[in-house]
Amino acid sequence: MASVNMADVKRLRELTAAGMMDCKKALEESEGDFDRAVELLRLKGAKDVGKREARTASNGLVALKQAGDSAAALLELNCETDFVAKGERFQELAAQVVEHILDTKPADVPALLESVLDGKSVKEHLDEANAALGEKIEIRRFAVLEGGFIGSYMHKTDPQLPPAVGVLVQLDTANAQVAKDIAQHAAAMAPKYLNPDAVPADVIEKERALFEEMTREEGKPEAAIGKIVDGRINGWYKDFTLLEQAFxxxxxxSIAKFANENGVKVEAFVRFKVGQA
Structure with missing residues (x-):
């Protein structure tokens, strides 16, 4: 078996994003033939796709596609390592898929995976990337906003990596600076809901039950528990709903007051952070 040098191993790894040992073995097996080594890695990747199903894809990126100021899509595309996340092929795949999402507006992730992009299903594109990159590649979620004025903000948590946080903000009236300010706020403060009315009833019931138990354990008078719990729920809204948060x-x-002072209404927002609910 031919010996290989680390420079060739590194070059093959940079080209294919395969693991260091896999690259070394492929070069040894191909007796230093670089093109043959690439083919061997591709074949190995295709065979290993099924084995990766149970692995965790907790790295990745958030991709954005906007069409003017009134339509935009966000996508969270996941992989297993930041090495793949910063690779050109992975980022090109994300750009292709998020543009396809904005063009076709699929109902959900299963519908997206079945939809056709450049003659193949999106799932087939993911499977090919999975095989080529040697990692589990999956679409976690996506969102599309249309209408009004839409601003966006993309944030890199590491300058060497693609954006890990993406935010869309939909206003009823065009105001690029306000949209940007609110999007940056949402990126930093991680609101879960637009306003108190947007919080699902079961979520509030769970929080209320928790606050009631906490208040009783503190020994508060029974007659005062309801009022105390209401106050704590209002505090929860200020922590987790965008419009109630302090700017x-x-x-x-609050964000609601900031928007009102600038003559706009926040209609909707989307915030994705890689690996976060």
Whole structure:
């Protein structure tokens, strides 16, 4: 078996994003033939696709596609390592898929996977990337906003990696600076819901039950528990709903007040962070 040098191994790894040992073995097996080594890695990747189903894809990126100021899509595409996340092929795949999402507006992830992109299903594109990159590649979620004025903000948690946080904000009236300010706020403060009315009833019931138990354990008078719990629920809204949160650039006003002062209404928002619910 031919010996290989680390420079060739590194070059093959950079080209294919395969593991270091897999690259070394492929070069040894191909007796230093670089093109043959690439083919061997591709074949190995195709065989290993099924084995990766149970593995965790907790790295990745958030991709954005906008069409003017009134339509935009966000996509969270996951992989297993940041090495693959910063690779050109992975990022090109994300760009292709998020553009396809904005063009076709599929109902959900299963519908997206079945939809056809450049003559193949999106799932087939993912399977090919899975085989070529040697990692589990999956679409976790996506969202599309249309209408009004849509601003966006993409944030890199590491300058060497693609964006890991993406936010869309939909306003009823065009105001690019306000949209950007609110999107940046949402990226930093991670609201879960737009406003109290948007919080599912079962979520509030769970929080209320928790606050009631906590208040009783604190020994508060039974007659006062309801009022105390209501206050704590209102505090929860200020933590987890966008419009009730204190504006990060001026904590004396809420996002709702900031928007109102600028003559706009926040209709909707989407915030994705890689690996986060």
């Amino acid at each position: 990060v650039k001026d904590n004396k006003k």
